Amino acid sequence: MAVASTASPTLGSASGAEERMDPKRVIAFLAMVFGMFMSILDIQIVSASLSEIQAGLGASNDEVAWVQTSYLIAEVIMIPLSGVLARILSTRVLFSICAGGFTLASALAATATNIEQMIVYRAIQGFIGGGMIPSVFVAAFTIFPPSKRNIVSPMIGLVATLAPTIGPTIGGYISHAMSWHWLFLINVIPGIIVAATTWSLIDFDQPDHSLMKKFDWWGLASMAVFLGSMEYVLEEGNNKDWFNDHHIVMGTIAMVIGGAIFFRRVFKVELPVVDLRAFSNTNFAFGSLFSFVMGVGLYGLTYLYPLYLSRIRHYDSLMIGQTMFVSGAAMFLTAPIAGILSSKLDPRVMMMMGFGGFAAGTYMMTGITADWDFYELLIPQILRGCSLMICMVPINNIALGTLPPDRMKNASGLFNLTRNLGGAVGLAIINTMITQRTDDHFARLSERVDWGNPAALDWLSSVGANYDAYGLDGSTVAVQKLAGIVTQQATLLSFIDIFMGLTVLFGSLVFMTLLLKKPKAAAPAGAGH
Structure with missing residues (x-):
């Protein structure tokens, strides 16, 4: 005041x-x-x-x-x-x-x-x-x-x-x-x-x-558990497929418990x-x-x-x-x-x-x-x-x-x-x-380059022919390249x-x-x- x-x-x-x-x-x-x-x-x-x-x-x-x-x-x-x-x-x-x-x-x-x-x-x-x-x-x-x-x-x-x-x-x-x-x-x-x-x-x-x-030492400990677990879950969650991973589940439980104790003490202690x-x-x-x-x-x-x-x-x-x-x-x-x-x-x-x-x-x-x-x-x-x-x-x-x-x-x-x-x-x-x-995008794009798509077949045939000329398995190489293009476009x-x-x-x-x-x-x- x-x-x-x-x-x-x-x-x-x-x-x-x-x-x-x-x-x-x-x-x-x-x-x-x-x-x-x-x-x-x-x-x-x-x-x-x-x-x-x-x-x-x-x-x-x-x-x-x-x-x-x-x-x-x-x-x-x-x-x-x-x-x-x-x-x-x-x-x-x-x-x-x-x-x-x-x-x-x-x-x-x-x-x-x-x-x-x-x-x-x-x-x-x-x-x-x-x-x-x-x-x-x-x-x-x-x-x-x-x-x-x-x-x-x-x-x-x-x-x-x-x-x-x-x-x-x-x-x-x-x-x-x-x-x-x-x-x-x-x-x-x-x-x-x-x-x-x-x-x-x-x-x-x-x-x-x-x-x-x-x-408040207990407040410090609970805050460390709460924020540390939260940061771990957020950083590692996607790489470990979130709750399908045991460590992410345990980290989330620790975050909830630590957070509950932390916020209780924040409003309670002097x-x-x-x-x-x-x-x-x-x-x-x-x-x-x-x-x-x-x-x-x-x-x-x-x-x-x-x-x-x-x-x-x-x-x-x-x-x-x-x-x-x-x-x-x-x-x-x-x-x-x-x-x-x-x-x-x-x-x-x-x-x-x-x-x-x-x-x-x-x-x-x-x-x-x-x-x-x-x-x-x-x-x-x-x-x-x-x-x-x-x-x-x-x-x-x-x-x-x-x-x-x-x-x-x-x-x-x-x-x-x-x-x-x-x-x-x-x-x-x-x-x-x-x-x-x-x-999701890969699944949708893949539907458009299946064996019923004439443009995709023409592309595979053209690219495969180039590699056949060098004695390679052109069909396999062409399919791999097409898969790479689809993956790149899905990522984009x-x-x-x-x-x-x-x-x-x-x-x-x-x-x-x-x-x-x-x-x-x-x-x-x-x-x-």
Whole structure:
């Protein structure tokens, strides 16, 4: 209440003081942003290089997938937990420990000699690294006055969207130029610098060690089971045929039980691991919903584009990275424009522009064929990159910009969790749709190329004759080639279905934005201190 009642006088009387930013805090914030960039980048940096890691560690296909899955599960657990840890330890101690621990885990991952070691080190890396992400959002809305948010919001929005987008690009270049070990070693020197800088310069909050006595350990355990099981089920469900697999069934049971205990304790204990009261703020609730859907689009397309380029175009990781670089460049160039627009336009208008642009880009992709290459993908990728940045800035401001400072730390963890969960849910749905829709399209296409179709018979005869001339079994080769063409077309049609689904999803957000009320002016930084 005190924050709301004093916001306007403080803004009027202390605006001059607010405009003068402490250089130490600015440097500390930039170091935090870079730490967040490393943490988010490492989610996707291995995705284009899993085959090299698999060969280097002698792992199976199922085992090497856990190089990414273990990181995601651990990170999802830490992100919401970071709010209460920052209150107990202070942002300075939490962020510095996380940066140092992330650096050490990165070095250990580079020294892994078998897949078991790699999975453990990646889980440690993801868990510790996850603590850096929400702290950056808290710092942006705590130490900077509202007048500066058109600068800092695009910065953190750029990092949150650019890092996972260019992860495959950077990973592809590194693994080609050097070796997969450098995917992790590149974190070491920057990580040491970030840890040292943040330990020396962060000073905008104080620890409250008395909260440790109230810490809800059972809540932590149940949250870990709930979120960890959910991430596992979503990541592995499609590969294991969902509930036909014993492990998925057990994971779902663990998720339900862990969730029931977790939500009961959240509303019962004095100091819950995650404070859900932030959702009582309408702007935060809508912002979190939009963040969830942004996670679907961000991680979904970061997965779909490389999948198309590898399965249909047969690109290697380096060529995929070069093609995907367009979206990252578009985001980078749009960030300052988004910052300028955020100070001039109603945030609802910006979100409508972003959602509409994203929907237009995915709609263009519904015309995809097996011949699409860099130039056909150029405009959809530019639309994707620009639209994500235009969306992200107002979503961040609407979700976090009007919360009182005492709720900011917990709310930031929840807000970032929604984006990651959106990505996990989106990837699970996309993978399931690819599998199911490809099978459906294959069945329908197969009906049209049976032995009663004269055009199909003529094609088989013509192609078979070419191979007969070289002494091969032309009929068998022709049937195999026809089956390959049908499979390719079925896969393409499944991609088109997904792009159409994303078009409808983001198109609906344009209209949902109309339900938002124009956000009130944010409380100034420091109003609650």
